[in-house]
Amino acid sequence: MVDALRGDRTRRPRNDTTVSAGLRATLDDGLYDLIGATQLTTPVVVRPSSLHLRPKTSEFSTSSHGRLRGVLISQILRLMSVGVVIDHAFDDAVLAWRSEVDTSELLEQLDRLDDDERARLATDLGAHRVALARALGTIPAGWLPRSGVRASQRLAGGSVVLRDVVDLMIGSTTSDTASVALFDVTTSPLGEAAERTMRFHALVQTLRTSTMPLRTCTFSTATGELWMRDVDYELLSRSVDDVLEAVASLWPPT
Amino acid sequence: MATNVTTLHHRRLTSEQLHDLVHSAPGGPVQLTDDHRKSLTSRFRGVASPGHRRLDAWSVEQAGRGASTFRWSPATSRRVLGNGALRRMKGQRSLSIIDAVRDELADQLLRAASGYARGGSLAYWLASSPHPVLGLVTAEAVTWATQLHEIAQALPLPCTVATADAYYDVATARTTLRARRDLLLTQGDERIVVRVRAGTPGKSAGPGLRADLTIETLAHHDGIAPARFIGLWPEAGVCLSVDGTMDDLRSGARALVRTAVAQQRQRTLLAA
Numbered sequence: 001m002v003d004a005l006r007g008d009r010t011r012r013p014r015n016d017t018t019v020s021a022g023l024r025a026t027l028d029d030g031l032y033d034l035i036g037a038t039q040l041t042t043p044v045v046v047r048p049s050s051l052h053l054r055p056k057t058s059e060f061s062t063s064s065h066g067r068l069r070g071v072l073i074s075q076i077l078r079l080m081s082v083g084v085v086i087d088h089a090f091d092d093a094v095l096a097w098r099s100e101v102d103t104s105e106l107l108e109q110l111d112r113l114d115d116d117e118r119a120r121l122a123t124d125l126g127a128h129r130v131a132l133a134r135a136l137g138t139i140p141a142g143w144l145p146r147s148g149v150r151a152s153q154r155l156a157g158g159s160v161v162l163r164d165v166v167d168l169m170i171g172s173t174t175s176d177t178a179s180v181a182l183f184d185v186t187t188s189p190l191g192e193a194a195e196r197t198m199r200f201h202a203l204v205q206t207l208r209t210s211t212m213p214l215r216t217c218t219f220s221t222a223t224g225e226l227w228m229r230d231v232d233y234e235l236l237s238r239s240v241d242d243v244l245e246a247v248a249s250l251w252p253p254t
Numbered sequence: 255m256a257t258n259v260t261t262l263h264h265r266r267l268t269s270e271q272l273h274d275l276v277h278s279a280p281g282g283p284v285q286l287t288d289d290h291r292k293s294l295t296s297r298f299r300g301v302a303s304p305g306h307r308r309l310d311a312w313s314v315e316q317a318g319r320g321a322s323t324f325r326w327s328p329a330t331s332r333r334v335l336g337n338g339a340l341r342r343m344k345g346q347r348s349l350s351i352i353d354a355v356r357d358e359l360a361d362q363l364l365r366a367a368s369g370y371a372r373g374g375s376l377a378y379w380l381a382s383s384p385h386p387v388l389g390l391v392t393a394e395a396v397t398w399a400t401q402l403h404e405i406a407q408a409l410p411l412p413c414t415v416a417t418a419d420a421y422y423d424v425a426t427a428r429t430t431l432r433a434r435r436d437l438l439l440t441q442g443d444e445r446i447v448v449r450v451r452a453g454t455p456g457k458s459a460g461p462g463l464r465a466d467l468t469i470e471t472l473a474h475h476d477g478i479a480p481a482r483f484i485g486l487w488p489e490a491g492v493c494l495s496v497d498g499t500m501d502d503l504r505s506g507a508r509a510l511v512r513t514a515v516a517q518q519r520q521r522t523l524l525a526a
Contacts, residue, residue, distance in 0.1 A: 154454065173404055210491065
């Protein structure tokens, strides 16, 4: 899977550093049409989850069990990205998660689980970990893997903020050719929401670094499916539309 | 009448912009004299403090409001380990970032095992952390180090990773000032300091940067200001910078004294 992400080195396009300014301008124009010159004290925050607010969204993926599983598999991916051997998927992921989070609603939900529910979650997570380990393989250190990469972009004078966390990123932003690949892992089957998330990662990364990434992909540990797209202007424009649609659905803020 | 004009450049964080910021840094270094230091000391001595006072850019940006209790975590340990790993890589070119971070981690654990770590230190915390937490610490440090490595590659001049933050003890005022610094660029007699922060810059990021500039200058053995102090926020893709001018240095010093005053007022309010 990692080989597929990087692709053929000789076929990579040159780094495109020109597209981000146009995308930012399109976003700002679109946001102005939506919210006008209003300056909000509390900004409208758009996250990948904000793009999924649709009736068809699987209820299971947004249940507390599904959300906990998603958070824990992300921790496992982070550990795997630096070659950590995972003995007990559930215990290791929970220990890692607790070390970085003081309190959260999801952590409280985890603490409230009874023994049966914890055992079910642990078994479930173990299966997802195996699927991820088989697909991911070993990531060469020279590909500069970094995990849990955060990004935040202020738009419309700070009234709208795009927030994103990419599970795994490989490749350099300073090379002459596009080489950054964005990798997202989900424990749900892939659907329209996953596609929107892939596009959102590519958009926010382009705005953040002013450099267009090479690829964006999502892997489902539930089905073993990998969706991968080369990043181009069309994909980024569609993400701009997704963001504007999400802001329209969140506006006016309550 | 003379007017005081401070500087603040706001750019997107791209290779071209960084090149421009470095190459357009003003020449003619500014120097702080003993009189400047004495004047700052007298200002700080005029602000009462029940204990030892520690000020940095963060306290300036927060207007002296007390920070939450510090605790070691993968996020708070990443800079120490990540910067250490990059310094190690300068000496051993063949070392990968992951291996360099692992070596840094091993050094910390060795320090704890040999009894050189005091309670509350990073080495002490790492030694008491379970295996998965050490894994996450490694992942965070690798991410930080890779980010800093990419920034260093985007800079137009060779740079070194700072061995430590800049500290300045204000004599007889029970005050320690700390300036964060990550990369140092030197060209002839001039130097440029780069500081990397997580998150996004707030409205008070400029005063925070000026406070760092002033502390960095005070900590210099000859009191010479860097030509430019650049703050990078890679998460936001933004960089801000201030020039090493006397107006900026004065503004930074004023911000630090104001923060000390704000802290004193908050203590007075709490006591009342």
